[in-house]
Amino acid sequence: MSESTSANTPKPSSSVKLVLLGEAAVGKSSLVLRFVNNDFQENKEPTIGAAFLTQKCSLPTRTIKFEIWDTAGQERFASLAPMYYRNAQAALVVYDVTKPSSLTKAKHWVAELQRQASPGIVIALVGNKLDLTNDGNETPGESATNDEGATPAGEGEGADGEGQADEEEEEQEATPGDARKVSTQEAGTYAEEEGLLFFETSAKTGVNVVDVFTAIANAIPESSLKSGRGPGAGTGQTTLGGARPAEDSRVNLGERSAATAKEGCAC
């Protein structure tokens, strides 16, 4: 749908460079795959270096084309990360809600970005694998698609009890089968302190995935869009300006565009 709208009414379109960071196997690539292809693979090949994907997100007033850099999560790849977040206008820092250490790592990334990335970068903190928690299973009050029917988490040790303040969560706190180890409140408080967007998602069920990207699209300041590359482009690089008309047809990576039609950006 996003394609048709952009084709019929030429809304202003701009691209946003977005980078995904986070510990290994928290589901970065899966989030992207869900967003771009609305697909989920159980055994996704680890990302070597980084993968690049694009997806459009249509907002009421404009179209945002995300150029997504999905980075490798293994610790030793961290030194490559600057290469990828260079000039990024948005970042998705992902952790795994069932793995507290991944939140710590996420915090490190947030700190790194705040210090080293383009000033004004929009950062979203995303807790993935919500499907392994009770909230994920029942998706209370979630508007997002849950058509695949979340499978209950197998490895529930009932280790929750991290003092969730959310009423919804408190009700389900003691339920067995909940693998959650990072409470919504803990991460949410942190996100608030640091001024981050915050979501809990499931790439497997698709819960909240599109919302994350939409929220980012909305949070990108209009001003940074005009230049095409955002504030980071101020490093003496020529901005893309007039050379762009052909790009729309070119940039979609073949098979990706087909998938876009199915769900695209839910906005």
Next chain:
Amino acid sequence: MMQWTSIVQKAQSFIDPANFTLPSLSTSDRNPSKASLFRQQFRLPDSQNPLQEITADLILPVPHTAEQSRPRPGNRYTGRLHLSERFICFSTQPTSFLPGATHAHSTHWAGHTNGAGPAGNGFTIPLSAIRRVERLNSLSHVFSLALTTWNGALGKQPAGVFVPQRFTLQLDGSRQACERFCDGLKKGLREGMKEIENLRVVVNDCYSEFLVTAVKSKDQPGENADNRPPPDAGLGMLFRYPGDARKLRDRSKMRLWGEYFRENGRNATLIRQPTFHKLIRVGLPNRLRGEVWEISSGSLYLRLRSPRLYTDTLSKFSGQESLAIDEIEKDLNRSLPEYAGFQSEEGIGRLRRVLTAYSWTNAEIGYCQAMNIVVAALLIYMSEAQAFFLLSVLCDRLLPGYYSTTMYGTLLDQKVFESLVERTMPILWDHLNKTDVQLSVVSLPWFLSLYINSMPLVFAFRVLDVFFLEGPKVLFQVGLAILRINGEELLEVQDDGSFISVLKSYFSRLDESAHPRSENPKLRAITRFQELMVVAFKEFAGITHATVTEERDKHKDAVLDNIESFAKRTSIRNLGPDSKKLSMDDLGVIYDRFYEVLYDRQQRERVREEELRRLEKRRAERTSTLGPPADREVGRVGLGPSPSHMDYEGFREFLAATAKWAVGDSPGPSRSPSSASPGAAGWRGFGRSPSPSRPAPANHEFMQRLYRKWATDPDEGLSLQNVVNGLARLKGPRDIMNNIQYFFTLYDDRGNGTVDREGILRMSEALLFLSRRGFDGTITPTQTLDELGHPDRDAQPSEPLSTDERFLGSVSAFIRRCFEYADPSTPGGSPGGSPGVTPGTDADETADQLASVRIGDGDNDDGSGDLLDVGDEATPAHHRKASESANPALDPNNPLHITLPTFRMVILADELLEQFFDAFFPRSFRLSVDSHPAVTAASTLSSNLTTFSNINVPRPGLAAGAGASVGGASGGIVPPGRGLRGVLDNIVTDGIRMAAEVKKRMDEAQRDMERNAVARDDDEDDEDDDESAPLTTPAASTSATAGGISNWGASAYEADRDLLEGAEVISVREKEATSSLLDDSPESGLGNGSSQSKPPSSDENRRPGSSSPHNSHATDKEEHVVSKVEFDS
């Protein structure tokens, strides 16, 4: 006539050693770079060294499979024959290196393939595979050897047609050289016989063995050879090999290889002829692929050395867990998941075992994502053991540093690739820059996973075929060719996205015709992949191993710096809440210093180890993996895992670079051994000092306490985190109570909030230890009060009592008060106070100090008078002390202790001690705000010890100055401590040690005073004495005065600093840290080239010294020297 000359020339050329190289063990042995080139060239394990080398002709017999009707002569190749411990190698590539040639020289000499792998014709044969060597009798003077190998003779020998592999080598050299070579060969052969069992095992795993003998047995129906299962040639045998075998013409390739093996030997005894290279270029047949990879990469030789290493490793570590294993498990299901073999437990099991075994043998690398993909690819064509050894060769040699924990090799090769693109395709490069497309984001996965997940598998394997033979340059050549072929399209690209998609679509159409519209059917038949290979190896033939090496050298530092600054940034950021008490700059300084010390120590360790190894003349043979190249820099953060913990020795060095008081009293090896650490002596023995500017650290009990306090686990050592936390506690927000408490807990050995008699004395020792290098103006009692208008006992600045002396008094008052206010320990209390607790080292130290004190004492009787009348503060204290000598608290038989409140009270009761804890103690740890540590430390060191051994000595002027000052010190030393000591002597047993310390302290103070006096004199005489010190610049004296003020009070210092702000802040700060003119000046002169930086300290020295003017002569000299140094700089 002409002829005659030419003959003479010829003869001379024969004699000329440059043209006629006699190989000798010693020269080649001494040249490690040659050895490593040699190993690279022939893909030998690191245990091999070039022992013998000679020019030779390889004469291959007429192939026995050739039709008799068409007889042809055997092939003949001229090249170099090499002998290592276990291998005999021959190559037509110019491999020769002049003995003692440098790396650059030998690369130049040997042409572009040197070190690049076995690209030429020839062989690499393990000596164990040679069955017999015969010396051929010939009429001519040719020295010929006939070699017969075990080729085909180790397995089951089909009867009849077996013809052993035999070839001839004609040595081309003097008789002597030939004989020597033969002797070496004989020796090697004898050794090689031990390995024959290994050879049998390894060879029987090779598919070629099966292939050749199986075909033979078909010829003889009587013998049923087919009950023998074929050797494991990878998962492909179970799950089919990728690609269409028919399309790949697998069968005919197999036939060609079979033929080649029969003519030229196989696996361990294979001889490389041009056909070998051609056969590899057209792509290997499935079942032989793994084996040929093994041969061309040299991993076969590793397997030969220890055929059971793989299984042994697995069983040795079976059941154990590691981080690497966790990481491996995460990726097992996602390694080439589209290949059927890796959807099965069989394939995944193999992958798991190989990756796990490797992570155990090379814990430094462990596991890196991308290895899973590479190994998965290898396993399609090889057995587990073969893949294991090949992975080892990949990580250690072919892809150095790619998979290390910092991945510096990956980053480095990206830089190299970028610069090659810039060089070969400048227009494209400009375009990429203009459009801000970052090439490496695209090319990095190419290199990291060897194109395996970029190209369709069949094509990636073709690249690998050549890569294993010719080395890493292949990756660059292919990468450049990809860009060249897609150049036009890429020039239209405007962003990363389109850049990637152009290449993606190119890769997906590699099997299509490169010239689909061509009239010429032959041209039409050329696929895009073939085109790629041609462009890569023809057009980019100029990209050689040497090119790559050279470029790597060029970019290495920048890449490592980048990684290190990233690592620094990250680890500083992750230091936790305590670190927030320190500034970013401080943390940066701590980080640098911490790792500098570790790095330094490791370098020294390595030097020592090498030395040991050389001494023992024993070469540790690497049996399993190739290991890191011998000449790598160990311990550099950017290179991968480096030590992260600091032991006590390292901590001492760290402290010495941080705090003045931690600098040892014996800068040169000649000084008293009591405080020269054994560790320091150890490395000095090998003629290598840590770094010219780094002083030897002290070794005081206080430092040990600090170490234990900071360490989470003293045995493990201090982590950066420990050090930062420790310093944060002290250097955090200024908090005297905190500091006092901290100091107290250092001595609260039993952790029950008490410090006993022993502890009290140790505390006072520590106070003296800490203060023995002066206070740098952080403690400024009288003058400060003066300026603030406080009434004070010593209201006259003209007759100041030196701070050092005052402090001495304070410490003795401290002891007295402590004992006075101490609580008696209950009889049941711990007997910790007994003198027997004293550790041996400490006692020794004390004894030494005591001795030195006595000596000093005797020397300096005459000056006692003038000190005593100045020291009016100290004296009353002593009297009081004397009166209290009868105090039962001083009786060692009455155990007593103080508590924190008591300690606090005692400290706060004394102005100097209060200041000590408020300002001096925390500030004595110098981080970023202060001067450069090395400079400070070095200058401090020498200043206090009045020795110049650590400065660039050979300057005559300096030496004179040194002599003068030493003389002055000894000449003028007064026993100011006499009275004090007398009093202290009354403190029984324990007191002796105390006295020694105090005495020593007094001596030092006195010596300082002497020097100060000298300086002061000079100051006064400055204007008049211009002739006597002609080199003193006016600037120096002016700023001397300015700087001097800083010593009288913090506020004054601030003002002073403001004054100089902008111009010389740094240097002034540096100066503030130093306390004496002498040594400090050369340093600053050298460091800043500024004369302003010198004087503050000199001024400090001037003031109190006015009382002893008789040393002016010496000082004149010193001043002279200083100025001279400055001019020099």
